Amino acid sequence: MRYTHPVLVRWSDIDSYDHVNNVRYFDYLQEARIAFLSEATGSTDFFGDYPCVLVSQTVDYLRPILLRHPPYDVDVWIESVGTTSYTIGSRIVDRSGASDDVYARAVSVIVAVDRETQAKRPLGDTERTALLQHVESA
Numbered sequence: 001m002r003y004t005h006p007v008l009v010r011w012s013d014i015d016s017y018d019h020v021n022n023v024r025y026f027d028y029l030q031e032a033r034i035a036f037l038s039e040a041t042g043s044t045d046f047f048g049d050y051p052c053v054l055v056s057q058t059v060d061y062l063r064p065i066l067l068r069h070p071p072y073d074v075d076v077w078i079e080s081v082g083t084t085s086y087t088i089g090s091r092i093v094d095r096s097g098a099s100d101d102v103y104a105r106a107v108s109v110i111v112a113v114d115r116e117t118q119a120k121r122p123l124g125d126t127e128r129t130a131l132l133q134h135v136e137s138a
Contacts, residue, residue: 001134003039005032006071007092019064026057029090029106032074036088040078041130050127053118055085056109063103070096072103077136084120085111086131 007028015021038046065072072092079087092104114121123131 001077002136003032003036003076003134005035005074005076007031007074008069008071009065009067011067014067017064019066022059022061025059025061025065025092025104025106028072028074028092029057029059029104029108030054032076032090033088033108036076036134040134041127050112050124051115052110052112054108055111057106059104059106061104063101065092065103078131078134079107079136081123081128081131081135084122085109086123089136 009020013020013024013027034046037050038044041050043049072094074090074092076088076090079089081087086109088108088110090106090108091102094101094103112121112123112127113119
């Protein structure tokens with residue numbers, strides 16, 4: 001089950017080449033990832049209810065994102081669920097034209113942690129069930 005989150009490019013995201021700076025892609029992906037996880041688990045305090053940390057993220061930059069309105073879309077889904085971690089797939093897409101132009105693809109690995117010790121912990125049953133409902137292959 002894929003989740004879509006709109007992101008609007010801000011003037012401050014633009015670099016000297018007149019496109020979105022590569023570091024800002026991570027901000028867009030994070031914003032969409034947090035919105036997705038909150039909705040998927042039904043939590044209004046996702047990190048309080050299900051503490052976790054991002055341990056790895058790779059981004060393939062496919063084309064430059066430009067300053068414009070309307071927003072771009074970030075699609076997010078769960079690729080796999082393990083014992084203490086899960087992998088999230090995402091992509092930044094422009095749906096304003098006749099076809100879906102993909103601007104970036106990303107893979108993020110999230111590890112569940114204990115709030116007090118920050119040591120990894122097994123995923124809880126509720127957390128695991130919510131994540132498994134959103135597993136999709138790219």
